[in-house]
Amino acid sequence: MNKDIMICGVGGQGTVLASRIIAASAMDEGYTVHSAETIGMAQRGGPVTSHVRIGADAFSPLIPLGGADLLIAFEPSEAVRNLKYLKKDGFVIVNSVPMKPTSLGSSEDYDGKAEIAFVRSRCGCLVVDSEKLCAPFGSSKFFNVAVLGAASGSGKLGLNKETVCEEIVKIVPERFREKNLAAFEAGYKTGEER
Numbered sequence: 637m638n639k640d641i642m643i644c645g646v647g648g649q650g651t652v653l654a655s656r657i658i659a660a661s662a663m664d665e666g667y668t669v670h671s672a673e674t675i676g677m678a679q680r681g682g683p684v685t686s687h688v689r690i691g692a693d694a695f696s697p698l699i700p701l702g703g704a705d706l707l708i709a710f711e712p713s714e715a716v717r718n719l720k721y722l723k724k725d726g727f728v729i730v731n732s733v734p735m736k737p738t739s740l741g742s743s744e745d746y747d748g749k750a751e752i753a754f755v756r757s758r759c760g761c762l763v764v765d766s767e768k769l770c771a772p773f774g775s776s777k778f779f780n781v782a783v784l785g786a787a788s789g790s791g792k793l794g795l796n797k798e799t800v801c802e803e804i805v806k807i808v809p810e811r812f813r814e815k816n817l818a819a820f821e822a823g824y825k826t827g828e829e830r
Contacts, residue, residue, distance in 0.1 A: 637667060638691030639794045640699045644718045645684055645710025646735050650780030653807070654708070655686035657784060660803045661795045662690045672697035683714060690794070706792050708783055710766075711735050712748030715755050727760045727792050729783060729827075733767050733776070762790055762830045769822055773815045781808070781816045782823035789827025797824065 641658060645651040652673055659671045670689040687699045704722050709715030709730040722728065734748030755761050764786050766779040781804060787793040788800055801817060808816045 637794050638693040639689075639706070640694070640704045641688045641690070641706045641708065641793075642699055642704045642718060642721050643686040643688070643708045643710070644714040645731075646714065647682055647684055649684070649710040649735070650777065651684045651686055651710055654780040654784055655688050657781070657800060657803045657807055658688050658793070658795070659690075660807065661799045662688070664799050664803065665795060668692055668694065670694050670697040683717065685714075685718060706787065708787060709755075710779065710783070712751035712755070713746070716751045719755060719758060722759060725760075727762070727790075728755050729762045729764060729787055729790070729792070730755055731766045731779065731783070732763050733765060762786060762827065764823070764826060769826060770819060772822065773819050778815055778819035782819040782826075785820035785823025785825075786827035787823075788820075789824035790830050791827075 643651045643655050655671055659669045662669045667690045672687050674685045687697055699721055701720050702723060705726055707718060707722050707728045712730060712734050715728055715730040732752060734746055736746050752763055766776045769782050770776045770778045788797050804816050804820060805813055
């Protein structure tokens with residue numbers, strides 16, 4: 637398998653953990669993996685992107701423009717900003733709940749709806765509501781693992797569900813494992829229903 641996956645969001649959403657789980661799962665399945673994060677002003681709500689390249693065809697960690705098979709966007713405006721990395725037949729999984737980027741002034745309204753409509757007009761897309769999906773777990777902070785479940789359930793991740801769950805157990809601190817595994821399962825069902 638050769639697959640390029642870009643994960644994007646803003647600081648504090650857990651994009652780096654999601655990319656670590658994907659990369660470790662792919663390595664467990666015997667694939668060559670290259671990954672890199674661009675963190676920028678993450679501590680201030682700035683953009684964060686992670687590139688995960690799986691397979692023998694990847695010779696560098698950065699995905700070229702127009703090269704991503706899958707874009708997992710934790711925030712609608714970040715989906716639009718990174719859409720240039722998606723292949724023509726690529727797929728986007730995007731959170732419908734916006735987190736106002738630092739680039740917008742405090743007086744500007746932003747609900748993410750126009751951005752999601754734009755993404756839907758350009759490519760195949762699964763829109764996931766992080767608040768609704770993560771409500772049973774008490775926090776939308778579990779979205780980073782729930783969205784991996786959605787990617788897996790939709791068939792777009794390309795990795796075995798069991799392998800990803802094993803990596804969640806290895807990487808996530810013990811006190812959060814049960815809820816993360818439940819969040820992954822909830823996301824998986826959402827992805828299957830798309």
